[in-house]
Structures are given as C-alpha cells and as structure tokens.
Amino acid sequence: MEKRVTFKGWLLPVMLLGPQMVITIVFFFLPAGQAIYQSAFIPDPFGLKTLYVGFENFEFLFTDPYYLASFRTTAIFSGLVTLVSMGVALWLALMADRIIKGSSVYRTLLVWPYAVAPAIAGVLWLFMFNPNVGLVSWYLEQVGYRWNHVLNDAEAMGLVVVASSWGRISYNFLFFLAGLQAIPKSVIEAAAIDGAHFWKRFWTIVFPLLSPTTFFLLVVNIVYAFFETFGVIHTITSGGPKQATTILVYKVYSDGFVGQDLGSSAAQSVVLLFVVGVLTVIQFRYIERKVHY
C-alpha cells in the first residue's frame, strides 16, 4: 500500500502551491533575472540609453582591490554578527529556561528589541557612542579612553556588529528557548541522576539535541548579516572609516543609488546572489550532516 499521501487530480495541489510560487517568481526570480540581465550593460541613470558591455562590469569589479577587500570585511562582519547574536541568545535562552519565577516578564523584555527597525537601532547605538555627544563615549573618556569610531576601524566594526546583533538576539532567543523546551526533561534528569553537572549535560545532551535549531539559525543569521544589516551600516558609519565597514550589500547601495552606476550595482547583486547561494549549499551539504533531527 502507498504510504505517502497523494492528491487526486492536479487542481488542489496547484492551488495550494500557487500563491507561494507566484510570490517566489514575482519577488525573487524576476528581480534576480533582471539583475543578471542588467549586469551586462552600462545604462545611464535616466534610462535614456544603455551600452552593452558583456562581462565588463564584472571585470571592473574584480580588478578593483577595494571591492575584493569588501569580501573580507563582509566575512568578518557576518561571522561576528552571527557569532555574537547566536552566542548571546543561546546564553540568555539557557538562563531563561532555568528560572521559574517571573520568567514570562523576562522573556517578554528580551523579545522587545526585535521590534526595533535596523535603521532605528543604528541611530540608537550611534547616539550612545557618538564621539561628540554620546553617553557611552563620554563615560569612556572619563576613564581615559578616547572613543572615536569615525577614525578607528576596529571601533567602527565593533559598533556596527553590536548594533546589528542587538535586535537579532531577540529573534534567536525565541528559537533557542523553544528548542530548549522541546528537549524531553526525562533525558536531562537521567543524566543528572548519573551525576552529570550542568555544563556536561549542556555539551553532551542539550547542545546536540538543539542542533536543528542552531543550524536553522545559522543559515538565517548569515543571510541576515549579508543583506539586512544595510540600515545599521548606513546610519552609523556609511561604510567608513576608510572602507572598514563597507560590506558587499552596502556597496551595492552606494554604487547604485548614490553613484547612479546601475550596471556595476547589478553586477554586484549577481555576485552577492552567487556567494549566498554557495554558502547555503555548503551549509546544507556539510554542516547539516552533523545535525541530529
């Protein structure tokens, strides 16, 4: 007997799949196709004339050492954002999972930052660390440290990483907490009876059982760091000092919308599309093998 559930006829499956397919085509495939098409041209900003250049836009990019440096910046930035936002979220989820009294208040408060739009988050952090009027930078100066992220690369990177991770911690926290609560208490209790202390239990039981959640968050967070952190970078550093925080997606924006160089911007989008595609394939082929469902 056939075990799978099958549909009779084709109308219902098409109707069920249709909306998702339409959304994917309209919002993903068409723009991506458009970007690939445009990357072979140098158009003028007003769309009056376009010049076919083949692969020249890509050649222009890959002979630019500053574009290549942007890959490194993006890797560092995405790595740090993913690490910080997932690490802190996991820690908070572990702690929130243990407390009994007032846990709902604690959880609610931790989720709040997710409601703050990235650009607003950027402005908030910028106000705190503004070298002129920032509260934190003022305190730092009191203890003898001159904070100036407009000239110091590491400080600028640190600031955009923290600002980008902050709201994301809430999101990750929710998933980690749900993941932790799905782990059967009996397993943990059995380990406790066997004498395993908290960290032993965490590394040998909780963490492996949490791996599907962790894997999902890893993929989602890397995509977030690649694409959605634009607002934070734009409001805090605009890619500076020098090019210390110019990540790939920020360069797409500044070349396309500030520089009006739509050909180069389209080519960069294609490169970005490719990079994220490769990353996702790697994640699913190699990391997913280590995931226990």
Next chain:
Amino acid sequence: MKIKNIFLATTVAAATLWSTTAMAATEIQWWHAFTGRLGTLLAEQVDKFNASQSNYVVVGSHKGNYSETLNAGIAAFRAGEQPHILMVFEVGTATMMGAKGAIKPVYEVMAEGGAPFDPDGYLGPVKGYYTTTDGKMLSLPYNSSTPVLYVNKDALKSAGLDPAMDLSTWEMVGGALDKLKASGHKCPLTTAWQSWVHLENFSAWHNQAFATKDNGFADLSTELSFNGPAQVKHIQQMGDWAKDGKFVYFGRRNEGGANFRAGECAFFTESSAGYAGVKKEAKFEFEIRPLPYWSDVAGAPQNTIIGGSSLWVMAGKTDDEYKGVSQFLSFLSSSDIQAKWHQNTGYLPITIAASEQTKAEGFYDKNPGTDIAIMQMTGKAPTANSKGLRLGSFDQIRGLIDEELEAVWSGDKTAQVALDSAVERGNRLLRRFEKANK
C-alpha cells in the same frame, strides 16, 4: 438644527471645491532637499510667488537629502512622473548635463517663456559652474556657498594669542595651532566637508588643477590631478596636525560643526552657509576669516568655488507649464528674493543686484564677516582651475576621497600615497562615466 448645519457645511465645502476646480491654475512641481529653517524659507518663496499671480501654483515637495532628491527625480523620470523643477546639488551637475533627453536647459526655458531674465546678472563663479563653455545657462543657481574659516576668538585669547592676529595663510594658522596645543587646547582645528574644503576649494584657491581638461569643463575625457605637490603638501600637513592632536576629525559631513558651536574647537573650516547656525548657538565671540592659503604657492590666493544646488527643469512637460516655470525662475532670481535669502541663510547672494542691495541696506556693517565669502569668490577673475568642477560620478569620487583622507588622518597612509590612490580610483570611475555618456 444640527442637520441643517451639516447640510450648510457640505454645500460650502462643495462650492469651494467647485470654485477651485473651475479656476484651476497650472500646477508646477518643485522637488527639493530642504528641511528645517531652509525649508521654511523656501516655502515662503513659494507662497509669495503663488500669491503674486493666479495662473500657476508652485508646489514644493521635500524628497530627502541632496542624494535622495536626485534619486527621486531620476526614478520619477524613469516612471514618466518627473517634477517640473528638480533641485540638484553641485556634484550632480555632470550627471544632469549628461542626461540630454531628460532635461530642458534653463536658457531654453527662459527664452521660450519670455519672462524677464538676465543670466549676466549672476556672479561669475556661481554662474560658471552651471553654464556650458559657450556661456549658455543650463540650470538656475539656487543656493551657493563657499568655505571660510570660523575663528573662536575666546579660544585664541585663552591661549595667549591676539584674536585680531593675521590668519590669512596656513603658515600663520599653523603657528596659532602650535600655541593652542601648547596651552592644552583639545581641538585647535576641525573641518566640515573635507574633500570640498581641503581638496576641491584648496585647488581652486591655489590655482591648481583638480582635474585635467579645465576641471572637466572642456571634455569628458578629464582625469583627476589633485595629487600635485601643493595638494600633497597641504594634506600631509593636515595629517601631521592630526597626529599631534592639532587637527581633530569628526566625520565626513559637518559633524565638527557641533563641536565648534559648543566652543570646543578654536578654528573651523566650513561653508559660509554655516553662519546662521554658528551665530545662533555660539556662546563665545567668533569671527569669519577668509580661507587660509599657503604663501609659497604661486598664484594663491586665486578664488574659491561654490557648493550648493541649482534648479534643473525636467523634460516632457507642456508649453504652458514651461511658461509657468520660466515665470517662477524669473521670480526666484529677482534681487529682493535673492537678497533676503542671502541675509537669512548665509548663502551667497548669487546675483550682483542682490549683493548691491544687501550692501545698501547696511547688512554687512551689522554682520561683519558675511561679505568675506563674496570677496573670496569674486576677488579675481576665475581661471580654468577655479571656475568649478564638472566630473561624472562625482558623488562616488568624493566618497573615495573621504576614505583616502581618513587613512591620512589616522596615520595609515602618507598624503602622497593616499592622493595617488584616490586619483587612480577616481579615474576608473571617470572612464566608466565617459563610456556611458558618450
């Protein structure tokens, strides 16, 4: 009773609606980038024009900062919904000039519209930025400013310096910076708009080419040339001052203004348009001085160039609408409007008549230093190096100049290396622009 009232109100409302539609005036859309005080002053000009006649209604819409306004205009043009008038900052000039089918040159609009207009009434360096090499005005200068030196006199006094001291050269300013630093001052010098002040205007002020082919005016095949000895020497000096804590950098735009206005900085190089803000906030005695120059550079001081915006008329509108546009532009260039704008904002009086009128009204006597910007710009007839800049992708080029200058201020690169790199990177963009606009 109540129902009767409602009925009455509805009738009145309907009647008003009817009458406005019946005498509908032609609408002229103006997209601009001004908010706050500038936005209010701009709205006043619009209201005044609308009240002065009944055939046209100008509607001003704020579309974000300069870059965003230009983008909005471009996107709208692509969608066929462009405004009649678009405010574009001076860096976008080459982009707009390249867009032959998207704009209608101002000289054409004015000639066809028949409204009174005298392009020769504009100050030479202001007009020069927006005219073709054969003297045809492409866009109407709106707000223009030029960089000057703001001096905190109290800071000089407390460092034991004479606040009336001569500060016309960088050598003299350098001496004052040493004294200020020695007296423990935390921020002897800061700047706004570093590329505009310390490279673009620096080059014009010292009669050095910023780019070949008359700074891009003559041909699209222009190449950047701001890595010459004079510019390198100046940027290296600024870098050395930064290392010694004599020049403090706060950001790419005018972030340093907050520090100067708070009294933290002694010297501040910033647009003349910053005057109103400084006057309003500064709780110390301040003075405006001409931008300093290096006395060992032959030909300095020449004249400085402008920053600001001009108004571009977009293509694809009806003759009647263009007639309205020409009337509005003519109204904007009248000396009353210009003199008021100049006095309220610190922007340059862009017509000679407005300048004369302001002088006659005794404004400069009451506000000493506000005429320095004009003298700085008009002291000498502009040369090929000081007429202005016309470079494609200039917004991006400024961005990469900012990056390279930051590398000098933080000590990562020498001025020579940084400027060479900026020139090389900028030239790549210029070649792309040339290709796209041929």
